[in-house]
Amino acid sequence: MLSELLIFQVDLIEQLPLIFSGLLKTLQLTVVVTLLGLLGGVCILYMRISQNKLTRRAVEAYISFFIGVPLIVILFVVYYGLPQYGIRLSPFVVAVICFALNVSAYNASYMFIAYQALDRKELEAAKAQGFNSFQVYRFVTLPQVLRTSTPALSNQVISNLKDSSYAFMIGYTDVFARIQELASMNFQFFNAYLFAAIVYLVLVAVIVLFARVVEKRFLLNEV
Secondary structure (H helix, E strand, O other), X not given: OHHHHHHHHHHHHHHHHHHHHHHHHHHHHHHHXXXXXXXXXHHHHHHHOOOOHHHHHHHHHHHHHHHHOOHHHHHHHHHHHHHHHOOOOOHHHHHHHHHHHHHHHHHHHHHHHHHHOOOHHHHHHHHHOOOXXXXXXXXXXXXXXXXXXXXXXXXXXXXXXHHHHHHHHHOOOOHHHHHHHHHHHHOOHHHXXXXXXXXXXXXXXXXXXXXXXXXXXXXXXXX
């Protein structure tokens, strides 16, 4: 047992540069998806509260689709299915597109819940002052929605990080893919996956600490 652990440690040290490279790719994907998902959620929410009934129905269908279909299925359809029609995209591009569309749907749902709790009199007062629908959304609705939905959006960032491990199944060499390679070298799958769990736990802990700082800042601004 001790000798196996020693062998694993030696292999781990040898593979650290590749694992660190995979970690950077994991963080890159998480950051890009989080930013695009937040921007997408903001845009989708604006369309979901539109006065146009057709727009609202289309957005609701979009949200239902991406929340209802497993992310891994969407990844496989785009990465393995589109080449059948001559469309070939890199693993990173596929991951960004699929994750961003998925995360945008979830973020829009969180923000819509916050929107429903807003004081409608405040929105009507803004319209009475001459604000158009976009100005009301930008200056009145959106700041309050973002503040109220901060905890849910923070949890989504954690989900983005954890779900990024799916990307290795389409050939994206993230940190989990590198640790998988390590496990394949010495067949010590328990130690390798335990190490992967620790890596993700540390990253999640950092996100949680950062999220608490952001939430406190929003609360102070609200007061």
